[in-house]
Amino acid sequence: MLRVNKLTDYAVVVLCDLLRGQALRSAADLSASSGVPLPTVSKILKQLTKAEILQSVRGANGGYGFARRPEVISMTEVIESLEGPIAVTGCVEDSGECCALTDQCPMSGHWNAVNTAIRQSLNDVRLIDMLPESRFMEPTDLVGSIVARHTLALQAQEGEPNR
Amino acid sequence: MLRVNKLTDYAVVVLCDLLRGQALRSAADLSASSGVPLPTVSKILKQLTKAEILQSVRGANGGYGFARRPEVISMTEVIESLEGPIAVTGCVEDSGECCALTDQCPMSGHWNAVNTAIRQSLNDVRLIDMLPESRFMEPTDLVGSIVARHTLALQAQEGEPNR
DNA sequence: CAGATACTGTACTGTTTTGGTCCTGTATAT
DNA sequence: ATATACAGGACCAAAACAGTACAGTATCTG
Known part of the structure; x- marks a missing residue:
């Protein structure tokens, strides 16, 4: 299912909340x-602070408050920051401890193609894009187009309700 | 970590094995x-068949064998086919029930931007891209040996819960 | 037709991961 | 000095997962 865990979901909720005020909030x-x-x-905020997203x-x-x-x-x-590096399987190139035969295991490199593709696409989605009515409207309408495509994609995958 | 589960990893190994000959294999x-x-x-193959990837x-x-x-x-x-629809959280637009914080969770739909971005990028990665060589049918036993090594690697990481 | 082969579907179980909580310690403002 | 608020780690119950098992069905071979 490729899902993020609940903590990450909550983190976005909390971050969006923080985004609105942008003051120091306990x-x-x-x-x-x-x-x-x-x-x-509390747990979420600690982790976000460790990742230097918050201070x-x-x-x-x-x-x-936001660190940046x-x-x-x-x-x-x-x-x-909440789930560790985006790595679709344990067998990735720079994971020193997982796979002792890393350089002999060509499969891993190919999952990396998947990892990289995902990372790349996630880099284009910014935190402020998660805000319902974004006051930080972007100059380019990237978000709009993504959401539009999303709607089509969702219609296409109908029939199997996710959990 | 956004990881796929082990079954999916195995599925790729098995599918690559099947790619080699493309004959009917038990x-x-x-x-x-x-x-x-x-x-x-067996479990994996059944699911791939249900998804009409195999027949x-x-x-x-x-x-x-491959259905297509x-x-x-x-x-x-x-x-x-192995993990259900790619949905980063349960909170997507067409999900019947939302999170417990329904009234206070107005941005659930915005995770869909993330979902779509990921789906989009994964569409560009094909199964045959997971093969070590892009030409996917060599008479040599290259794939077999690679898969064997991969399996060893998987066994080697036992007891070491990588991420 | 009989027997062997091989997929189908479902249910079960032990293990791992996750979600959520709690406690002790440390830093800072008043 | 005291109250406030974050830091770090330990802990446990619940959920998800990996792996297994078994009874059932379809098809080939002889």
Whole structure:
């Protein structure tokens, strides 16, 4: 199914919430406004901070804010920060520990074609594209076209409801 | 990590094996030549048949073969046949139920941009691209030996839960 | 027709992964 | 000094997955 896990899904919810205010927000605050339980939000925020997508301020009146301008944050980064490197199988070229015979295992290189293709396409989707009514409207209508194509694709795959 | 499950990985190994001869091969035969246990191979082949990537012939001297010319089979099809539709989250537009945060989760539909981007890129990767050589029918046993090595690699990573 | 071969469908089980929670520790503002 | 808020790690129940098993059906061979 190639799905991301729930934490990543929640992360987008929380990040979008943070995107609206862009002030320093505490985990408790974000939990309240997003509906995601505090311990879970907390876990997500910690990981996003570690990935340098967010930055944190400790102590009273502390909280989380973006470490960079949100416009430059890609979904690749968000996903990878919560799920590790995008690697469709364990057998990838630069995974030192998985496959001792890496250089003798040509199959791995070919899954990498898939990995790269996915990474590439995810680089074109930015965090702000996930915002429902994007105030950060792009100059190019890339998002619009992607969504349009999506609709066609979904119609084509009808018949097997995903979970 | 956005990974496919092991069955899909095995499926590619088995399909590549089948690509070599393109004759009718029994599940037992494919199991022997790929090293993947028979019940597992069997399970995979059944699913690929259901997805009309392969076709089956019952009875003595029966087996599996491609239902279409392998050149036109995309990785999207292979992956979706084993893992269901490519849907990064359960929260897609035509999914009957949404997440628990329905009222507070207004961007569920926007994951579809990601889904579509991934689908699109996977459509450009064909099954035959997973073969070490782009010419997919050599009389040599090249593929067989490669698959054998791949299998060894898979066994070698046992107990080491790579990502 | 009988027997052997080989796919079909489903159900079961042990293991792994994930989701979610909790606790202890550290940093900072007032 | 105290309250606030993040950091890091440990833990457990629930879900998903990998792998197996078995009864059933179709088809070939002799």
